[in-house]
Amino acid sequence: MIATFANPELVPLASELIKDAYVSENKLDEFKPENIQFISSRQYAFSTGLLGLFQRERIATNIMTGSFGAEALIIAEGAQIAGAFQVAGSDGTTQLPVIFAVCDYTLIGEEFFAAAAYLSDDPTPRGALRGQDLFKFGLIVFTIVGTIAMILGFNIVNYIKM
């Protein structure tokens, strides 16, 4: 597994996390610290670095998560050209159409935060997800009720202010 970053402060943190994952699977001998790579904090330098990496390492899978700008398309297309299976997730919306168009699976918005809970057996994050879903449901109901009230001429904001 090769992990690449645009933020250098993530390198030591990720190194520990990934090493722990190898330890958990009893495969510490397969862990290579040089595979935790800071490429560049500049978006095009980062994407250029990844294009080279995809071709050199002949990657099988590309999992890209985080906040992306224009480099998202370059990275995703580069991995597509390399023949990699792709999963992408972002909490932003600007690059979602791009990753939706290019990647095999997409984590949209909140799914990005929920992915770990779905993969985990830990009841705490799963419970938190359930709580978020209920909160969102309430928000949707509130939005629909508010819209209908406004259409019917009831300014619901005045009642809330009371």
Added chain:
Amino acid sequence: MSLIRRDLPVWIAFLVGVIILADYVFTFPGLQVASTTLTNWAVIVTAFSFGIGALNIIQRQSKIIIRRDKYWIYSVVLIIILFGTLGIGLVGSINHPYYKILFDNVMAPLNVTMSSMLAFFLASAAFRVFRAKNFESILLLIAAVFVMLQNAPIGELIWPGLPVIGDFFVTGFAAGGNRGIQIGAAIASIGFGVRILIGQEKRWFGRTE
């Protein structure tokens, strides 16, 4: 081990998070000083982390050069450029003429090259997604055609209603969907932040066992 590895990061995250959040709500002068100090620390830590990043690059590329891996010569170029730029920046400053030459003649053209390559990648991605292989692709294709005709002058010439339909896709479906995703992501990020603050989210610093 457990104290340093598990409890200490949780308490640090909790204290820092509470101070920063409380500064938004309360107006105690002491709190404001503490919050500003912590924010400044974050800036300093981030600046130092670039040193870690450079070290990471040097370690990795040095190994490639020593092992004479495939394309090792590119690692030599990278190391020379890295130390060259660093040296010029340290001896002179970022306003040094050589530093400016490097930036204007190497960094800027490379950035523009990659930026212009976006057009080709975009065409390639558009070709793949517009093949209408499933229902979602068909919907995307229909929406894209209307939005393209809305933005292209020929759309209005063909039929004045085309830009109106395109505009409906942008301000109706796209804006609505966008806001829905943003609200969901905001709620999820608040939930995630609260879990970190109260110590229920421990995956970010490794094993919990």
